[in-house]
Amino acid sequence: MAVDLELVPKQKRPAGVRCCEPVVYPDIEREEAVRMASVAKALGDPVRLQLVDVLRKHAGKVCVCELVPLFDLSQPTVSHHLKVLREAGIVGSERAGLWAYYFVIPDALKELSAWLS
Amino acid sequence: MAVDLELVPKQKRPAGVRCCEPVVYPDIEREEAVRMASVAKALGDPVRLQLVDVLRKHAGKVCVCELVPLFDLSQPTVSHHLKVLREAGIVGSERAGLWAYYFVIPDALKELSAWLS
DNA sequence: CCTATCCATTGACAAACATCAACTCAATAG
């Protein structure tokens, strides 16, 4: 986080005395948190998480028409979830004739993954 | 995912012929996806992600009164975010007198972290 | 008691979200 300050171990100290000094918030790393949270948010739906999982298991590109029947959802809804993933920078797409192929963008999950470890 | 089926490489094949065979969805690993998505969802907010980050950096327990001033938010809002994290199983809390201390639950992020790697 | 402090809960509200039906658009086969 970069909130690198001493979080003083609390002690009994009530009555007329504020619990702790107000703590400065360095606002650094704020952008990183926003970035990682947006990725996590995109993964915060079982359908989208499974979509990413399928795409990752099949290292190549996967046609939308193969993804839709995996879920008990309408095609527009799946399309919407793919759009959310695309806007989060997690997947990319590519058209070939009538079909659209999706794939996971390498390193898209790297930052979040590193932070989680 | 466990959608372990052959995703046939697409070929030109339009006109009166459906794009692909409907694909069976094994529903296994469904629960895992739901579990991991709920954790990801809880992390899908910059404030909550930073809260977890602060708690992780300070391996011990951190008082709520130290967390609130880190954000430009009201105390009830921070309390709400902590509750979301608690319900997601990511953090735990403990009271001592007037104060409440929060801490990251070990291994709470393990499954998601492993999947992301 | 009475008061001050920390924290959680409630209620309210606007914004965002998940979903589907209906539609549009692009591409291809005939």
Next chain:
DNA sequence: CTATTGAGTTGATGTTTGTCAATGGATAGG
């Protein structure tokens, strides 16, 4: 050109979310 197919967009709807002001509950000091 026409019909068909895959996929993205729009509009509508019900649900969830983030936020705060106000309130409530517990604890400790005087």
